Structure formats: structure tokens, C-alpha cells
Amino acid sequence: MLLIHCPYCEDDRSELEFRWAGEAHIARPEAISEISDEEFAEYFFLRNNEKGLTYERWRHIHGCGRFFNAARDTVSDRFLMTYKAGLPKQPVPVADKMAATAEEKTVETWEATEGDAR
Amino acid sequence: MADLALNMATRTLPLSGVHGGSSVARLEPASPAARLSLRARSEDVAALSTALGIALPVKPKTSASSHGRTALWLGPDEWLVIDEGQGGLLQAANDCAAPHSATDVSHRNTAILVSGPGAAMAINSGCPLDLSLKAFPVGACSRTLFGKIEVVLLRTAEDAFRVEVWRSFSDYAFGLLSEGARDAAL
Numbered sequence A: 001m002l003l004i005h006c007p008y009c010e011d012d013r014s015e016l017e018f019r020w021a022g023e024a025h026i027a028r029p030e031a032i033s034e035i036s037d038e039e040f041a042e043y044f045f046l047r048n049n050e051k052g053l054t055y056e057r058w059r060h061i062h063g064c065g066r067f068f069n070a071a072r073d074t075v076s077d078r079f080l081m082t083y084k085a086g087l088p089k090q091p092v093p094v095a096d097k098m099a100a101t102a103e104e105k106t107v108e109t110w111e112a113t114e115g116d117a118r
Numbered sequence B: 001m002a003d004l005a006l007n008m009a010t011r012t013l014p015l016s017g018v019h020g021g022s023s024v025a026r027l028e029p030a031s032p033a034a035r036l037s038l039r040a041r042s043e044d045v046a047a048l049s050t051a052l053g054i055a056l057p058v059k060p061k062t063s064a065s066s067h068g069r070t071a072l073w074l075g076p077d078e079w080l081v082i083d084e085g086q087g088g089l090l091q092a093a094n095d096c097a098a099p100h101s102a103t104d105v106s107h108r109n110t111a112i113l114v115s116g117p118g119a120a121m122a123i124n125s126g127c128p129l130d131l132s133l134k135a136f137p138v139g140a141c142s143r144t145l146f147g148k149i150e151v152v153l154l155r156t157a158e159d160a161f162r163v164e165v166w167r168s169f170s171d172y173a174f175g176l177l178s179e180g181a182r183d184a185a186l
């Protein structure tokens, strides 16, 4: 079971208590009625869907109920860090990043195993 | 003339009459209590604490008790206050001028008391929380999951817990706890 650190409970808790809540740090345009359709689509619909390090919002819905931000590696599913909502995007500590990249190489991805299957 | 007393309605509690458990974990329904779901900003905690006669805990996973009232930290701005004593809980909150939200949830919840050497194990049969004394000491509390329902857990003694559960889920909670209590005795 994956343990996720809640920055409000200051505790590592089971993934069952959490809900994913989309990409983090998406700022709502200030004059939203004045922006073009393309700009609105960019803000409202388009997400980066990055492979590797990604910043997401999570909610400790069955615990303290708070939303918070997390830096997560989408390849290894490893949480690199979590921090309170409202804080600016936090840099991931270098050591954690290295560990995550090393782990990434050993993770069995579809791309990596596809060749064997054929 | 009809005897009106004979026609009086009686309130049936959600878990009235049930009993269960095993040789290591005893299960019993808690007596009815008054409960408040309380929300407030950190700057108003002091005023509310004075009004309720209980110091609202601000540290995660902790609770405070005094005069039959227990305040459980649920989140940075949220508490569950349980009154098993003198009553007047909602009135005390209403009399407080500091801005807050207080909702009477006395009848939304009921509680199951789990006690005995296998109490933690019985709860852990459906709950992922670390219930070791180090991680969850006496007085610790948290909202968490038990099986497929949400509960609020309070450790009242080294081998005793109070499981606060929504009343419509109380049958499920009691059933799963009974299974857990039996497993803990194996």
C-alpha cells in the first residue's frame, strides 16, 4: 500500500484516504471574460500530462479533508514531496530526484517490455 | 379515558440492544451523546475554547477532554466535539461571538466502544491507520476509513477505542468489527 505524507496531518497515511485532484499550480486568468477562446481552452482544458516529474493537487478527503500539492513521478508513482496548498511550486530536493531517476530505470514500463512480448 | 403514557413513542437507538466481540475485544454501543461539527479559523480558536470550556486542540491527531466534553482535531480548522456530560453544547457555541460554524450532528453519528487487548487489531481488520501506541497514543484521534466507510477514531485508553460512525453505517461497522474481533482472537 502506498503511503502519502499529508502536510496538514504531518503523518504518512494510506493512499485509500486520498483523492487525486488534477494538475497543480494552474492560475485562473485575472480577466477571464476578456481572454480569447484559445487562451481559455489553454487554461481550462489543456494539461501537460508529463511523463516523469509532475505537480498535482491531492486531497486528504478521508482524513483532514484538506487539499495540498504533491510532486510525483508518474513513471515510478513515487511521491517526491508534498506541501501545503497556497505555497508556490517547490523545487524537488536533488537527492530525491536522483533516487527517483535511478528507480525509473528499473521500473517495468509498457514501452520497455513491448519488445519482449513480440 | 385512554392512558396517554401507554402511547408514548420511545426512541430506538441505531445499535440498541446489540452486543458482540470476542475473548480479546469487547464491542458495545456508546451511550447517546451530543455532538458538534465545528469549523473555525485559527484566530478564533481561543474564544471558542473559552465558550465551550474546553481547549480545542490545534496539533494534528490530538484531542482534549474536560467536564464530560471531548474535542477531537479533524483538520486545521475542523473539530468534532462530543458532550457526554451536562449538555448545552450548541448553546455554548451559539453564545460565542467569534465567527464559526457549529452544526449539531448528535443524531448523525453513533459510536461503538471497542476495548480489550485485541481492540487495535479488531479495528485494523478494516482500517489502514498505524495504531501502535507510539504512532497513536492515548488521546490520539483521526478521521479515517474502516472498510468502505468513513469513521472517526479516538483512543480512550491503551486498549480502548471509540469509533464514531454515521448512524446508517453503524450496522456495517458493528458487523465488520465483530469479524475483526473474532479474527483478533485467533
Ligand SMILES: [Zn+2]
Binding pocket: A006, A007, A008, A009, A010, A060, A063, A064, A065, A066
Ligand atoms: Zn491530512
